[in-house]
Amino acid sequence: MCSRAEKIALFSAYCVIAVALGIAPYDRAAWALENSVPFAEGLAVILYWRIRGVEFTRLSLWLIFMHLLVQMIGGHYTYEKVPLFDWLKEQLHWSRNHYDRLAHFAVGFCLYLPIREICLRRTPLRASKHWAGFFTLTTICAIAGLWEVWEWLVAATAYSDLGQAYLGVQGDPWDAQKDILLAPIGAAAAAVLFTKLHNAALERA
Helix, strand or coil, rough: CCCHHHHHHHHHHHHHHHHHCCCCCCCCHHHHHHHHHHHHHHHHHHHHHHHHHCCCCCHHHHHHHHHHHHHHHHHHHCCCCCCCHHHHHHHHHCCCCHHHHHHHHHHHHHHHHHHHHHHHCHHHHCCCHHHHHHHHHHHHHHHHHHHHHHHHHHHHHHHHHHHHHHHHHCCCHHHHHHHHHHHHHHHHHHHHHHHHHHHHHHHHC
């Protein structure tokens, strides 16, 4: 488990980065929309800890922090204009800025362990790590699909320019389908890389 000092450091880093990236974003309205999701996620983690009295393992907390960081960077620049990925686009001759692909991959990669942890600690699935893993993967798939529906609803009700910036389609008619696929791919990668470490951390909790 994280020490109190480490949790304070992570929370402080989140606040500092959020404020820094909130200064002069590319588009203020898009920034507000993009940051609504990471803000809600951060609030959910805090409420889960305070209400249920259960702390996440260090590995899960750091992955949550990484996910929030990816979202905050995307909110500052908008997902289709992140400078590093514009540079990679030129160097690797990509047809588009792929930062939004990274963000959707990160949904699965960074949230797989926290969701699995909730399953193994607070639900009947604690009796089977295999079923907990399967349920977590299906939950990630559901989140990916709902995320795209949410983006569509926001884009459909927002101003045209804001909606396009929020979607980040960049002319790809299959953008939503690819984004939905990347989340479970990220979750599968996290399962392969971290399951043994996560099991060990849970045993020490």
